[in-house]
Amino acid sequence: MNRQTFQFTVPATLRLSAMVRNIAEEIFCMAGFSKSWCSRLKLVVDELFMNAVKYGSTEMKSKVEIEIFYDDTDAGFMISDDGTGTQPMSVKELRATIAANADHNQITSTHGRGLALIANLWTDGFTIDQGPQGGIRVSFTKKIVTTNPPPPPLTELAVGMHVPAQPPAAEEKPKGPAVTVRLQALSDQYNIEELFTPVFERAQSMPEGSALTLDLSEVDYINSTFVGHLAQVYNVLSKKHGTVTLAKANKEVRDVLDIVGLGRVMTLTA
Amino acid sequence: MVSTYSLSTEIIRTSFGLIHAGGEIDQTGLPDLENAVKPLLGNPALKILVLDCAALTFINSKVVGYLVYLHTTLAKSGRKLILAGLNETLTDILSLVGLITILPHYETWEQAVENSKS
Numbered sequence: 001m002n003r004q005t006f007q008f009t010v011p012a013t014l015r016l017s018a019m020v021r022n023i024a025e026e027i028f029c030m031a032g033f034s035k036s037w038c039s040r041l042k043l044v045v046d047e048l049f050m051n052a053v054k055y056g057s058t059e060m061k062s063k064v065e066i067e068i069f070y071d072d073t074d075a076g077f078m079i080s081d082d083g084t085g086t087q088p089m090s091v092k093e094l095r096a097t098i099a100a101n102a103d104h105n106q107i108t109s110t111h112g113r114g115l116a117l118i119a120n121l122w123t124d125g126f127t128i129d130q131g132p133q134g135g136i137r138v139s140f141t142k143k144i145v146t147t148n149p150p151p152p153p154l155t156e157l158a159v160g161m162h163v164p165a166q167p168p169a170a171e172e173k174p175k176g177p178a179v180t181v182r183l184q185a186l187s188d189q190y191n192i193e194e195l196f197t198p199v200f201e202r203a204q205s206m207p208e209g210s211a212l213t214l215d216l217s218e219v220d221y222i223n224s225t226f227v228g229h230l231a232q233v234y235n236v237l238s239k240k241h242g243t244v245t246l247a248k249a250n251k252e253v254r255d256v257l258d259i260v261g262l263g264r265v266m267t268l269t270a
Numbered sequence: 271m272v273s274t275y276s277l278s279t280e281i282i283r284t285s286f287g288l289i290h291a292g293g294e295i296d297q298t299g300l301p302d303l304e305n306a307v308k309p310l311l312g313n314p315a316l317k318i319l320v321l322d323c324a325a326l327t328f329i330n331s332k333v334v335g336y337l338v339y340l341h342t343t344l345a346k347s348g349r350k351l352i353l354a355g356l357n358e359t360l361t362d363i364l365s366l367v368g369l370i371t372i373l374p375h376y377e378t379w380e381q382a383v384e385n386s387k388s
Binding site (some may be wrong): 014015017018021036039040042043047050121149171225227228229231232 | 274294296298320330331332336341357358359363365366369371372387
């Protein structure tokens with residue numbers, strides 16, 4: 001197959017977000033991506049367009065240039081702005097911002113172009129350079145994937161997870177063995193799986209009524225992925241009438257646990 | 271083409287609010303979602319808010335961020351946000367940020383209502 005390229009220029013307005021992302025989705029589907037991957041790339045495109053308009057353009061005055069391509073094996077997307085936004089960034093600054101956000105899993109923190117997580121996880125290559133209009137050009141490539149990604153690993157366990165209004169009563173002491181596991185500090189989002197694998201294995205092998213204590217004294221901060229894994233460990237043990245205690249969490253970690261509600265289902269100790 | 275979406279609110283009972291969301295919601299539709307939620311949040315009798323996503327086909331990071339805010343705000347006052355009818359795309363997005371393990375969710379809003387009675 002020859003390379004197919006689609007180029008278009010649109011006014012910089014967020015009212016066109018839906019049009020841009022849906023055109024991109026259609027082209028990715030034509031390229032052969034599975035439905036799930038088309039949906040994922042659609043979200044990536046939406047983030048890139050939003051950032052180009054919001055941070056790199058003057059609403060309705062600027063134009064945003066877009067190019068989408070695919071061939072037999074790869075597809076890609078490129079977007080460039082004119083750099084006239086209210087919060088202009090240099091290529092170097094944007095790279096630094098994205099690298100910083102990537103360490104903290106902040107998809108929801110879009111301020112300052114926080115698209116690091118999806119860009120890192122869902123594309124094969126992500127580049128930022130100087131665009132032809134004087135602003136920033138952001139592009140990604142992705143090997144064409146015809147199969148759907150595996151379902152999210154935590155979904156099934158989380159369905160119907162009920163959060164009791166009160167913490168477990170003090171007299172409800174577990175009848176099984178008590179085990180303490182010390183968690184290591186997070187260095188980046190990619191070591192969370194590695195960090196939790198032995199914890200899952202331990203939780204799964206523990207008998208009915210066991211008490212698992214996770215020592216968080218070495219954990220400086222936690223992110224949403226970490227919280228998700230904690231919830232999974234809780235689900236494993238609660239099904240066996242066991243308990244999970246989080247020990248020695250610092251204030252920042254405790255605040256996050258309280259905010260997301262885990263402080264009400266797991267016991268926190270000093 | 272602009273984003274097309276639909277929103278409607280139901281009060282199942284005084285303590286239980288339900289919002290049906292449909293279509294694609296991004297930053298252009300988010301203010302309407304916020305406006306739909308606002309009176310429910312301001313009702314002190316409300317204990318549970320269910321967001322029925324059965325007809326919702328797309329949300330972007332702005333909406334994910336709002337769901338985090340909504341969950342946090344409700345949880346701080348001992349209330350709860352429940353999602354219902356998440357499709358594969360929405361589940362994928364929410365899983366990416368770990369929200370799927372934090373927010374209770376059910377296949378249908380009717381199940382969410384039934385399981386939240388106690």
